[in-house]
Amino acid sequence: MHHLNATRDYDACIDLCTKMLEKNPYDQQAWTRALTAKNWIDETEMEEEGVAEIMMDENATAQVARPGTSFARPNTSASRAGGGVATGLSSFNQGMRPMTRAGAPMTGFARPATAARPSTGSSRDTIETAFRGSGRPGTSRPVSSAARLTRLGTATQLSEPGGPFIDVDKLDLRKYAQKDALARALIEYIMHHDRNPKKAVELASLATVNANFKDWWWKERLGVAYYQLGMYRDAEKQFKSSLKDQPMIKTVLQLAKVYIRIDQPAAAMATYVKGAELFPGETSMLLGQARIHDALNDMHLGVPLYKEVLKWDASNVEAIACLAANHFYTDQPEIALRFYRRLLMMGVNNTELWNNLGLCCFYASQYDMTLACFERAIKMADDEEAPDVWFNVGQVAIGIGDLGLAYQALKIAVSVDSTHAESFNNLGVLELRKGNVEAGRANFEKASREAEHAFEPAYNHALLAFKTGEFQEAYERVEKALECYPEHADSVELKKQLKKHFTLL
């Protein structure tokens, strides 16, 4: 049995244990971690926020936070607010770097729930936006992250023949809290298999009392359970106390996670920095810092951190991908190409990678490999990825001037994902070129509705309205574009022209 557990053949292990328990129902030895391990979730990663957390956020302190102090306002980076950008290219620029669907700056790596909360735009707090999933088309948000855990718990119970393995509600937790080793196994089971944080809090607090408030492990568990219940300040207290007893990597990560969830990037950053001092060479600390920089739009500050990560761990996918994306968007596709090639050599083989390779080849003028990469990406893509790949094919087609091909590719993209705003925007421009003004207008409208954070459709729409003489409409649209991207030079220019028109005789 222990052998099976060690070799991670959890299903076989569970079978064996079930047999033993059938023979002797009170054999406590057979209580195993196999069930727990099978349903393990990495607790140190952020989870997606639920609808309830977004709509009924009680922790929100400032509606309009100061620049650079909130994840909700990525467009106000501290370095930009600090008076002029000395290194114009290293900072985030919407014209150069696209945004994700939720309106957060695009990084090189899709992470769970990084900036999943809809951040900009007027409809930030409407229920429709809250329900819309963060990442992919068709996904929607869970009601709350706790509900999601419960759902995972119930799903696991449902799929078990003969009901749940341990009925936690009937256990006398006081009794089990006395037996330290068993209690540890039990709480892991409650948290990872049953996903019942309420019971976990009960058990953990009993056990902590039992350990005279000296055991870091129980405090950490208690913190995690509080966190799952959404009691962030209590969780913070437990984690801090646990760290005082015994600094652990896991606890530091959990504490930082609490700060990220209550939208305090600076505190999270300080936690990571302290953690990095305690545990030199721990890449998760460095990655945590880099991610916060990315989410706050200070991409250039993240770059040295990713490089540092690669010094310790030369095959860290996240660091490589982020560096590659950064090089790509700072006009060095040839270097990005090297990074992506490294990923390929490491055995990563998926649509996104081939797509990125294709783009890098195209912009680095390695034309003989470009289209082969895209072809491969198209072959591998499923419905989630296909729209993006087709959009990029369209982008390349526009680049080589084959507008017919571009039109077809973009049409395919929107047929797979009818909410693909970027494709709608570009389709609109192509329609305008063909002279279909109405179709172009409809496309821009659709694009702005789907992506409220994007300035391109708003600007294109404004320009179209300006040319067709609808100045009021143009003014409204250009205002919207400037709301998304205040420095967009063409929008500023257009607004100036409009103002001139309005003040004319």
Add this chain to the structure above:
Amino acid sequence: MEAIREGERQAPAPPTGPRSALARARATRPEQTGATTAAPEEKRPNSLWLDAWNDPMAGAPAYSPCVTSADLAGDGEWRLVVATADKKLKTWNGTTLASEHTLLEVPVGIAAFYAEDHNNPASMKAPSLAVAAGCYVYIYRNLRPFYKFTVPNQTVDAAETVTWERLRDGAIAPVEAFETLSELRDQGAKLTSRSLDLLAIEEGEDVQARRDAFAYGNAPEPLTQQTSVTCVGTIKKRSDDAASPDCVYFGTESGQLYVLHSSGTAVRSVFQLPAAPAFVASTGVLEVDYRIVVACRDGKAYTIKNDEMSGVVVEFESQPVGLCLGGKSMIVGCMNDVVHAYTVRGRKEHSIYMPSNILAMEELVIDRARTSRCLIVALGNDELRVYNGKCLVSTCAMSDRVRGMRFGRVGREDNALALTTRGGSVRVKIMPRSAKLEGSSRAGPPAEQDIPLAVPKKTKLYVEQTQRERLNAIDMHRVFQRDLMRLRYETGKAYLKVMKDGTGPSSSGQDGVNIRLNATIQGLGPLFRLNVELKNCGEKPVMEIPVLVQSSEVYKIPKPIHRCPVLLPGYTYKIEVMIHCVDPNGGADDVHVYVCRAEGGRPHVNAIVKMPMSEFADEPR
């Protein structure tokens, strides 16, 4: 059982390329007419002006035409004279209020002039004051009312006079008079204000009674039409000397420009302009060679040269807000925040674009070793700017909005600027002798050109790749062309499939029908609402469209077929479909939406809606 690793690291997200490339390519910059010069943005030290005097409680709300300075006592001590909007004429001697007179009407402008009076040569020593208000020009001599010049009456239409006379004599009733007058108005005759007042009585119950009362009440008076003064100025009569006689000229509401004799009691000449003058300025000497420029309310500037209307007409883009005539150029500030400079012949010299709206403009003339002429502009962002030609010489921040200003001699200081502000305060700023008025005219390219752009350096890798490209150009091209053909083929195939299946947000529109479909899901489950939006993007209306919603057994749809009787082009139609999730585990599946054809065959357009995970039902269904 299912292992779920939430923190699973996913692969790099696809960079979606530089999307703004197209947007950028579509940018236009409509041309700006004429030469343009951007005002340099940098602030200069406030070295041009010294604050001499500030009286925040002066109580002098006045615009530029109502502010002037003159040697009223003839003692070389120039008084500051302000005709305020609350009907006061105030003079200051130094910093003390020397006199205060009440005016009968709200002043529109004042001017100091040396009157020529042969009966009383002593009066030539000190200048008189002309205060234009209503339809009079009041002339003050030694600060005592001296003469009231009444603007001549306008000629009245003969038919109108006859009508009123007959009304007075009782030959016609007010009803007939009303009709005659209204006919006259419709024929385009210029009626007097009395007739217009009568015609304006047209509402209420006792219209006729009120008309009668008005007509009988006014008929006995002789019919005259007065006009009022809009702007006023002075011009030297014989020579340029400071104390030589001046002539007063003024514009009227009815579009005339009157030039008076130097005595200020009789009209010398009258010019009819196409519109009412708003601003007026002059250069030269009346009996030698002169030019009066009048900026009118029709957005044009007309020139009168040596007693003749000249053909030079300058048209502005926007209404004028200020006019200066200095040396050989005419400077006009417009409502669209631009200052245009023209030659006196009407050729445009340059434009200066202001960062804010223009409140007041004044010419700055300093006669030193050489005469320097500058332009002072007060802006809506509380800045006071001085321009030499098109170069910014100085910027000075004001604490309040400027209303009027006048540059000239105040007290014994030659180069002083008197300002009135919105709050009614009066300030005097003086220009030190050391002030430099030469703008550092940076001809040629702007300074930004010398700052290098932060373009990332091309890497060695890039050079190597370029080398590769150069060596294998032919092969690369061939491979690329082959791949491109293949990609076109693949894309075409996929596109054809999209067209055939009718998937995608809008139908392909080969048969002239173009319907856009948008489906969204609302709700947490087990009850969902599917919102289907249909928009006809084609040209023709489409009739009788069945909309079918279909799914697997996970969902129960009570009403799967909806009928849309007609889809008009350009309108959005909404259909709501309720969907129950009947799966006990709250599973999720796809729901298909088909927009079919009335006559059958493949659907116009269809969509696949990915349903979210459903919450569990409270009680089992």
